[in-house]
Amino acid sequence: MKTLSKIFLWIGIVLGFISCNMAINLVADSFSVGGWWLLLMRILSVVPVVVGIISILKIERATSRKELLPYAIVTIILCSPLAGIFMMCIKDVVLKLNSFKGKSLLGAKASRRLGNIAVYVALVLITLIWLFPFFGIVLESFRVETTAQVSYLWPKEFGFDNYIRLFKETDFFRWFVNTGIMGIATAFLQTIFVLSMSYVLSRLRFKGRKGLMNFLLILGMFPGFLTMLLIYKVFSDFGLTESMAPIGLIIVYCASSGMGYYVSKGFFDTIPKSLDEAARVDGATRFQIFYKLILPLSKPIVIYTILMGFMAPWGDFMLASYLIHENSQGMSVAVGMFEWLSKTNVNTHYTMFCAAGVVIAIPVTAVFLALQKYYVEGVTGGAVKG
Amino acid sequence: MKKLSDLDYLKLNKFQAFLYKLKLFFCAIPLWFKGIGIKILNFFKSCGLGIKNEIVDIITTFTKGNWAVKISFFIFGFGNFYYGQILRGILFLVFEIVFIGYMFVPSGGAYWLSKGNWFNTGATVGTVQSQTVYNEILDVDVLISGDDSVKVMLYGLLTIIFIIAFIYTWRLQVKQCRICMGITAKGKKVKSGKDDLRSLLDDQFHKTLLSLPLFGILAFTVLPIIYMTIIAFTSYDAAHDGYANLFSWVGLENFNELFNFGKGGLGLAFGEILGWTLMWAFFATFTNYFLGMFVAIMINKKGIKIKKFWRTALVMTIAIPQFVSLLYVAKLFDGSGIIGKLLLNWDLIPESMLALNQQSLWQNEISSKILLIVLNIWVGIPYIMLMATGILMNIPQDLYESSRIDGAKPWQQYTKITLPYMMFVMGPYLLTSFVGNLNNFNVIYLLTQNNQLINTEIGTAGGVSVTYTDLLITWLYKMTLNSAESKYYLASIIGILVFVVVAILSLIVYNVIPSTKNEEDFS
Structure with missing residues (x-):
């Protein structure tokens, strides 16, 4: 076993070094890199050799099979770029041959396909990494054998225990309803605030417009949550904290939301000004232009704003924890579930946390995926100008 | 030179x-x-x-105006009534009556202003201290509540704002009277109340739309920020909460603590935390930016199929509330999490760390900082990817065509066409995301709160123990919420400093990036 892995490692080292250098040649040729960078890259090509030799030395000292595992992985990693580099080398050879003979062997199509395969490999890897936590959360939420963290992914026993406990033993349902109400109310109010603000700043010209924009920019530089000190004091006088915190939070989320006008302003900016002018010539008032002309054209950004408003309370921890304190009746999911992962609770609540995560993710993701088209349009259309 | x-x-x-x-x-x-x-x-x-112009204008208005204008210097809206603008006249008059009423009723504006001892160093905010007094009839100690400093300051501030509004309205209506006088002198008709209402949907439409959001911003952002700035000059903390114990004005004394660079001193802590905050914001912004752009370019490459699937897979991460995914990921890298255990079992945690009994990446200063930046890439790339996609689609394709004919290689196309274009368009976004990262509470707090790594060089500063990964914003948060001493005045000072830092940085960046200079370029 040891000798076998050592042989593979030696092969990996040699191949790694050679292919690294070939790749460097290719890169240097095709991107016209030279001088210091080339030298640096050449020095970097020694890395696989060093890693390989260290692994061999460690294998020498390993006593059990389990200890060999990491070095097997090193071997695989060392040899794995080979596939990609090998393909690139073929491409390189083909290109060279093309330039020699003046006619194509593989053709432009084939060489592009080779490039595409590399991109596909990268995309699959990225997708796996990005989606891993979701699979993890879903799998762990069905784990029955223990409620604590474990070091393996696949549950030994599947069951709905965590979900049942979630609704029977905790206030989760209450938190869920709280956050849902907050989400819907915020979505509605925030849309009014943000859209009217951004519409004015984008399409109407009036005295003090630039000044207002600069003022809002400067205002945004203060750490916003410091305002919570005063807001908490005032709200607690009005009884809008602790168990009534959801109402207070709706006010907090919406009141200053006009400051986040940037994305929708960018979107409004992209609608041609000539539309307004034509309507003005036809005798429309500014209100009619806004209501009958621009709003129907701005469906993506309206839906984008609604979506953002709906999702804000689900993700916010900082402001919510400030108003709610430790009153279980008024908690949002974020504040409530945060405690479940503290050192004292994690062993009893970990799998339940995952179950709750799934329960929350279902409505939010459903809404999100249904409206994804508009979200993408809103971001890409609006954020172009930041 | x-x-x-x-x-x-x-x-x-x-x-x-x-x-x-x-x-x-x-x-x-x-x-x-x-x-x-x-x-x-x-x-x-x-x-x-x-x-100067305003004052000259007011004086000439008074000397040259007719009797109606002169009277409206004292009775609001009188000139409007005189020229037939009943609606405006009523509004101005009502405003004046309300203002005078509010100022001089008992426990009205004048009362609150006089209680405040404004900026009088050494004096308390509010004058009557709450006391417990023995009540003989009931045979118990009864709390006789005095002033609440927080309220005294708040109402005092509101009164000052009201006075400023009053002066502004006074000026406004005097000006209007003069304009009306001019219009009638030319023999034209002044605007009626009906015209005013109609113009709210037309010429003055911006006022209608702005009223609600601006009111919200003034009441819930501007006022609290002014309030918080004033707190820096008082001794407001848990021991002087304003109710049981009045707090007092201390002048600039609080700022002295900033120059304490010893262990646990505010100056040392601020410097250390600011350093990491800036580093974090820089890396978080630029790693996300370049890698996100790279991913977008890969997805949008010609010949790549099921583009929508790749995009959706990434966008999914936006849909899941951040606190769920972040808390879960933090646990994954924990000593008992799946990845944390793997790292441990495969000997991938350096021996130098193990020697210090640091069993997971969260327990070491450098590795936890790197881990935060890497995990932030996971959080941020989908957003950038989406934006970059939109911009990539906007780049005129003929630029690429013609450059290819001229013999440009892909790398050259990227540096000479794609990157400058992106930089130009996304410049302002980079600035806002940099500022956003300076105040990125969620990522830092949710990832590290359950794995606190106390900074031994600083120890406790501002009443809370500072961790290696604390940003200024998380430090502030803990200072006001998690600490028993709740030194609000320190939080206020640091808030001001954060503002100064952010403002300076933005000013520099704003002057450097090209795209802010002409807003209309892209419409």
Whole structure:
């Protein structure tokens, strides 16, 4: 076993070094890199050799099979770029041959396909990494054998225990309803605030417009949550904290939301000004232009704003924890579930946390995926100008 | 420094040209500061000029105006009534009556203002201290509540704002009277109340739309920020909460703590945390930006199929509430999490860390910082990817076509076409995301709160133990919420400092990036 892995490692080292250098040649040729960078890259090509030799030395000292595992992985990693580099080398050879003979062997199509395969490999890897936590959360939420963290992914026993406990033993349902109400109310109010603000700043010209924009920019530089000190004091006088915190939070989320006008302003900016002018010539008032002309054209950004408003309370921890304190009746999911992962609770609540995560993710993701088209349009259309 | 001619510049080799550019850059700095100085001077000049003009204008209005204008100096809206603008007249008159009523009723504006001892160093905010007094009839100690400093300050502030609004309204209606006088003198008709209402949907439509959001911003952001700034000059903390114990004005004394650079001193802690905050914001912004752009380019490459699937897979991460995914991921890298255990079992955690009994990446200063930046890439790339996708689609394709005909390689196309275009369009976004990362509470707090790594050099500062990964914002949060001492005045000072830092950085960036200079370029 040891000798076998050592042989593979030696092969990996040699191949790694050679292919690294070939790749460097290719890169240097095709991107016209030279001088210091080339030298640096050449020095970097020694890395696989060093890693390989260290692994061999460690294998020498390993006593059990389990200890060999990491070095097997090193071997695989060392040899794995080979596939990609090998393909690139073929491409390189083909290109060279093309330039020699003046006619194509593989053709432009084939060489592009080779490039595409590399991109596909990268995309699959990225997708796996990005989606891993979701699979993890879903799998762990069905784990029955223990409620604590474990070091393996696949549950030994599947069951709905965590979900049942979630609704029977905790206030989760209450938190869920709280956050849902907050989400819907915020979505509605925030849309009014943000859209009217951004519409004015984008399409109407009036005295003090630039000044207002600069003022809002400067205002945004203060750490916003410091305002919570005063807001908490005032709200607690009005009884809008602790168990009534959801109402207070709706006010907090919406009141200053006009400051986040940037994305929708960018979107409004992209609608041609000539539309307004034509309507003005036809005798429309500014209100009619806004209501009958621009709003129907701005469906993506309206839906984008609604979506953002709906999702804000689900993700916010900082402001919510400030108003709610430790009153279980008024908690949002974020504040409530945060405690479940503290050192004292994690062993009893970990799998339940995952179950709750799934329960929350279902409505939010459903809404999100249904409206994804508009979200993408809103971001890409609006954020172009930041 | 002498400027080289184009010909001379081209003669330089690469290294010399670089040196030359560097020199140019540093020589421009004093000029730049000078420019800012002149700007500030001009600002004050124009302010002074404006005030002078206003005063002259008011005096001439009074001397040249007819009797109705003169009376409206004292009775709001009188001129409006005189010229037939009943609606405006009523509004102005009501405003005046409400203001005078509010100021002089018992426990009205004047009462709150007089209680405040404004900026009188050593004096308390509010005058009557709450006391427990023995009540003989009930045979218990009864709390007789006195003033609440927080309220005294708040109402005092509101009164001041009200007074400013009053002066502004007074000026406004006097001006309107004069304009009305001018219009009638020319024999034209003044606007009626009906016209006013109609113009709210047309010429003055911006006022209608702005009223609600601006009110929200004024009440819930501007007022609290002014309030918080004033707190820096008081002794407001848990021991002096304003109710049981009045807090008092201390002048600039609080700012002295900033110069305490010893262990646990505010100056040391602020410097250390600011350093990491800036580093974090820089790496978080730029790693996300370049990698996100890279992913977008890969997805949008010609010939890649199921583009929508790749995009959706990434966008899914936006849909899941951040606190769920972040808390879960934090646990994954924990000593008992799946990845944390793997790292441990495969000997991938350096022995130097194990020697210090640091079993997971979260327990070491450097590794936890790197881990935060890496995990932030996971959080941020989908957003950038989406934006970059939109911009990539906007780049005219003929640029690429013609450059290919001229023999440009993909790398050259990227540096000469894609990158400049992206930089130009996303410049403002980079700025806002940098500022956003300076105050990125969620990522830092949710990832590290359950794995706190106390900074032993600082220890406790501002009443809370500082961790290696604390940003200014998380430090502030803990200072006001998690600490028993709740030193609000320190939080206020740090809030002001954060503002100063952010403002300076933004000013520099704003002057450097090209796209902020002309807003209309892209419409």
